[in-house]
Amino acid sequence: MTIPVFYCISDDYTRFAAVSLHSLVKHADPAKDYTVTIISQNMSAEHRQDLSELGSKNVHVKFFEISDKLLAPIQNRKENYLRAEFFTMSIFYRLFIPDLFKEYDKAVYIDSDTIVNDDIAKLYATELGDKLFAACADSSIRYVPEMQAYISDSLGIDRSQYINSGMLVLNCKAFRDEGFIDKFMELLTTYHFDCIAPDQDYLNEICEGRILHLDATWDAMPNDHTPELANPSLIHYNLFFKPWHFKDIQYFDYFWENAKETKFYPELKAELDNYTDQQRARDREKLAEMLLKQDSVVKDPNNWAHVKKRIKVTL
Template identity: 25%
Template sequence: MTIPIVFAFDKNYFLAAAVTISSLLDNSTEGEHYQIICLYSGLKKDELDWLMKLKDKYGKASFRLVDMKNTFTDAPVLLEHLNYTVYYRLMIPDLFPNYDKIVYSDVDIIFRRGMAGLWQESIGDNYVAGVLDRFVTEDTEFMKKRGFNGRLYINAGFLLYNNKKLIADNVPRNWLDEIGKPLNYYMDQDIINRVCEGHIKRLPLYYNCFSIDPKWKFLSKFPEAEIDEAFKRGNVHYTSKDKPWNNKKRFYRSNELIWWKYYWKLPFGSHKQVLRHFNIFVCRLLNTLVCVTEEKIKRRFSK
């Protein structure tokens, strides 16, 4: 089966996109073929050429690169760790009307499973399918102020689109009309949830899990079977502003090591972004060793 999946990023998330795509292809099963569509902005030819090495390495995907140029560069961005590329997902149905269904994924996700199961999911009469965003829904004051109180609210970082219905009902135009309105604090995510109200299907947690740390406080809000599967091979989504690749602090969570596992599987070359991230990894590793040593010394002398 051929599964079309869209990623959106600029030069700042280029390396992260490569790691995400690599994790998807590394975990795909026999019989899966991916039509990987990259909506990009500000990338140079050598960066695009380097990205295509993933095709050569795995051989079970075709790539389509779409330069979005200055699209949405003037759109409002309310969260500091995001940028205008988050709005690209709102154009997917109109850009690719030849697909009845299509998958969208953020590039701060690590895939630990192929998408065959998702592709066989029935989306019914819904516009989109996604995983419940417990981080947002537990903020009852936010949900009430933004008009989402009591509604199903999903995370927009991983979505299955019912393209055929979205286009038929002119939903993408309604999405675009919502850009910049003050109620949409989480920008594209609020827009999708607001416009698609009543036509959203909830996907299991393991397709888009914010943490596989047993101490994550929102885990208890999901069915036990979904939690078990998420721990085994759920996709991990790094939603906070502190990404595994952009800070030099110690490693605090096993989630972060999963990202670096797939970073090391990239087809390394002399690309400067790869070298920069390698330096970050070394710094984080050294900081972790120093912190662990300090903790051991403190425990020993506190007895």
């Protein structure tokens, strides 16, 4: 039996995925078998080779090219912008994993801006029961008042139950049996509600009440509201403040300890050294712009929370 793990990336994120994959391989149990599948579109042959070389005797790295046809209903529209900033199709890839890989009844998904500090097999061993997936609460936004209002007043979701989609233990069989993708496509094409984290917000909405909450150590995120966790099992550099752009963030050293052990270290170090204070200020402005976007969505009389209450949407 193999332990299936998925990344979904765009080609320009290969360097960061390489550091994450290196950390995953480093902590893999040599007595177990792992298959890491990287889902992308138009990844260069050079980058495929770079990532393949990070595999080991028991960690097999594979690639999957996702089709334009499958993604055709997902349009470049403002309601599909990530963090109200830009459109990137790759954030939606994870939603299709259960349907694309029917050989797996269960799988782990992690974002590429992560560091794995423990054996990912422990995460895979999570007993899901009748839950659709397991994840962690979104600590990067959970204690931000503006985002609390967004979760409850724009999405109509209990803010204490809102999860981050950067790490998922997927009940693939239940996703297929219960027609998750059909529900997602219906919501997307019929209502196309405005949101800040499209894939994440759809997961929270469609799977509400069917999510298993895991300990925060499996999705530790730098933030200004909670202390750094000791011995995090998985670190997720969510939102704007990345360790290759900022030095004064939580969990900074974990990234660079792993980056130094990859071929991309000189390139990543140069990016950190050459990132200007002006660029950092712009990143902080992006956070402010995201909060402004949430304010407009909260005040919209046709936001998703209002619409689903008015027309009694059932999923």
